[in-house]
């Protein structure tokens with residue numbers, strides 16, 4: 001899977017970091033999302049899908065390879 | 067008359083402390099854009115479906131400009147945050163995003179992780195006092211109400227000695243019925259004066275707290291906030307973060323004890339705390355008014371065209387039980403994942419303090435499970451009484467034994 005994040009949409013809620021800290025972080029200056037790994041492994045899959053589903057700003061997109 | 071021809075009184079009357087009114091399911095099914103009459107007598111449209119509520123909350127056409135001349139008034143007496151003070155915080159567009167990013171920097175998940183030990187200590191101390199006073203005790207007065215104020219005080223760099231004054235101010239500002247108008251005005255003034263002095267003191271001697279950090283960002287000309295904005299932000303955080311979290315602690319614990327197998331499941335497997343907190347937030351049937359929005363242009367929602375000038379009320383609590391969004395939506399599922407409930411709103415305005423609120427709720431459960439594993443309700447569930455708050459509803463008391 002590949003992930004992209006939209007910094008303009010991000011509202012800094014931090015859910016993604018609480019759920020998948022290996023994949024997402026927040027910038028210290030303003031709390032906006034930072035992608036630590038754009039192609040996380042299988043062990044991260046469930047957490048990433050959950051983070052994308054609950055993002056209040058719909059700022060995380062998951063692209064599944066065919 | 068069917069429900070879609072009626073004008074329902076809103077909030078919908080409901081006596082059950084933890085269960086939803088039956089109207090929600092009916093509205094979602096047959097009347098997703100209902101006509102309601104607010105306490106002021108003004109009319110609005112009520113949204114109860116998940117998709118509609120989520121779209122509207124994230125759609126900037128639906129504004130928070132409830133002061134527009136043709137917007138519905140919620141109540142006749144205004145309420146605290148209609149006051150002159152709220153205007154210092156931009157409520158839309160770039161100004162809002164700028165404010166949000168300056169303040170949001172304090173609310174990152176990393177920062178919340180760092181606050182955990184301090185929160186656990188506060189919870190431990192409060193539980194010591196509860197135990198000392200002996201069972202049965204009121205978990206609302208003893209833990210749910212004070213904990214979030216103490217946490218906010220720490221965050222604002224307010225010394226522990228002043229915590230109880232903050233509790234009193236917050237209680238007075240938020241309690242719609244218990245205090246007189248004079249008491250409310252006096253509390254608001256005293257709180258304002260305290261915060262003016264406090265911000266000035268932080269400017270002299272900065273500490274490791276949110277206000278010092280906002281001051282360090284510089285004045286408006288440097289891309290920071292004015293002193294007035296910093297002060298109002300501090301006050302707004304207490305108002306936004308106290309009653310909401312305090313009530314949620316009580317309702318969450320009540321939901322777990324009302325069916326004690328839920329509590330036992332957590333005792334057996336504390337790794338379910340996180341998902342259990344989310345499920346309590348989702349199923350909170352007493353979450354208050356919902357979110358009003360004003361529509362300055364015509365727009366369509368759920369197949370209904372709403373004319374310019376409409377006020378809509380989003381019921382997140384009704385949306386959170388939508389069968390089209392959640393499998394077995396009425397079931398309390400402690401493992402539900404993902405759980406994209408709308409209790410913190412959605413979009414650019416969604417709760418700024420949600421990482422803090424989640425952390426507080428998780429810590430409270432961790433400490434309660436460790437300290438009082440035998441916790442149980444000291445009265446039958448049917449005797450729990452709800453209170454309508456300003457922002458969210460809660461329980462009047464939560465009598466427990468351990």
Ligand code: HEM
Nearest residue numbers: 303306307310311314409410411415416417418419422423
């Ligand atoms: C369980 C507890 C909480 C609940 C259910 C809750 C709920 C909400 C909701 C629904 C909104 C959206 C308002 C809107 O869209 O108009 C909101 C906004 C907000 N909340 Fe919370 N909240 C909670 C705790 C907190 C805490 C602990 C704080 C901070 C100390 C906080 C600070 C804020 C702020 C500053 C906003 C305004 C955000 C903005 O306009 O961008 N909340 N909250």
